[in-house]
Amino acid sequence: MTPFVDFQHVSLAYTDALARAGEYAVEDVTLSITQGEFVAIVGPSGCGKSTFMKLTTGLKMATRGSVKVEGQPVTGPLKIAGMAFQAPTLLPWRTTIDNILLPLEIVEPYRSTFRAKRDEHMARASKLLATVGLSGYEDKFPWELSGGMQQRASLCRALIHEPKMLLLDEPFGALDAFTREELWCVLRDLWTEQRFNVILVTHDLREAVFLADTVYVMSKRPGRILSRREVELPRPRELETTYTDEFNRIVLELRTQIGHVRST
Numbered sequence: 001m002t003p004f005v006d007f008q009h010v011s012l013a014y015t016d017a018l019a020r021a022g023e024y025a026v027e028d029v030t031l032s033i034t035q036g037e038f039v040a041i042v043g044p045s046g047c048g049k050s051t052f053m054k055l056t057t058g059l060k061m062a063t064r065g066s067v068k069v070e071g072q073p074v075t076g077p078l079k080i081a082g083m084a085f086q087a088p089t090l091l092p093w094r095t096t097i098d099n100i101l102l103p104l105e106i107v108e109p110y111r112s113t114f115r116a117k118r119d120e121h122m123a124r125a126s127k128l129l130a131t132v133g134l135s136g137y138e139d140k141f142p143w144e145l146s147g148g149m150q151q152r153a154s155l156c157r158a159l160i161h162e163p164k165m166l167l168l169d170e171p172f173g174a175l176d177a178f179t180r181e182e183l184w185c186v187l188r189d190l191w192t193e194q195r196f197n198v199i200l201v202t203h204d205l206r207e208a209v210f211l212a213d214t215v216y217v218m219s220k221r222p223g224r225i226l227s228r229r230e231v232e233l234p235r236p237r238e239l240e241t242t243y244t245d246e247f248n249r250i251v252l253e254l255r256t257q258i259g260h261v262r263s264t
């Protein structure tokens with residue numbers, strides 16, 4: 001089966017001068033991700049996790065090696081991706097629903113028919129809001145929502161154009177522990193229902209193990225993939241799973257690997 005995302009010996013230097021000096025942000029990354037797989041990437045700060053995301057979505061081109069998505073070489077920004085970041089980045093002058101509809105106003109093929117199909121899109125946005133527990137908040141402005149609610153709305157915005165791939169860069173990093181765990185479950189449920197590919201960059205090993213099928217550990221700069229760990233915990237996973245010995249054993253195993261990376 002063709003992998004959904006395929007990296008073969010990928011290196012990236014941000015400038016020609018850095019390439020000449022052999023200073024790569026990521027180096028010799030080879031991995032393949034299957035359709036619908038939930039992948040988490042963990043590693044020390046500055047190891048190249050965000051660079052990996054930029055390569056996957058075509059925001060940056062590899063200096064060496066090849067990046068393919070759905071069997072096709074990536075040559076520019078991909079439309080099939082939705083993204084959410086640590087800061088929710090909602091536009092303060094737009095209501096929740098208008099923030100969620102934003103990608104449809106910008107990205108083709110939705111853009112040209114946006115006005116004509118507005119009711120249809122509104123209905124889809126409301127349905128998504130209901131899925132993340134935000135029914136009734138359509139007309140609120142971002143400043144009327146808590147941080148966790150804003151992040152829920154950001155997830156809806158990332159998913160409104162039904163992307164095949166969802167890229168999340170530390171999406172829950174700024175939230176308190178309880179809200180973060182609630183949002184793990186929101187993301188788990190969205191993924192279980194829609195089975196898009198997820199690439200989740202996180203510093204939180206428990207988050208990675210709770211959500212992902214596969215966890216990749218990256219090394220310090222230049223970022224390389226040090227290990228690949230399949231998480232064989234059965235699904236559906238409930239928060240109680242995070243208190244089991246098996247869960248903690250995997251977290252500890254990853255923690256030990258990261259400890260080695262940091263100390264070398």
Ligand SMILES: Nc1ncnc2c1ncn2[C@@H]1O[C@H](COP(=O)(O)OP(=O)(O)OP(=O)(O)O)[C@@H](O)[C@H]1O
Binds near residue numbers: 015044047221
């Ligand atoms: N636009 C850029 N120009 C030059 N170097 C860059 C650029 N963006 C990132 N880098 C360098 O590339 C390396 C990897 O950065 P990247 O942002 O991918 O790391 P990260 O693992 O996502 O970091 P963090 O965990 O702190 O968010 C770092 O050393 C960084 O300084």
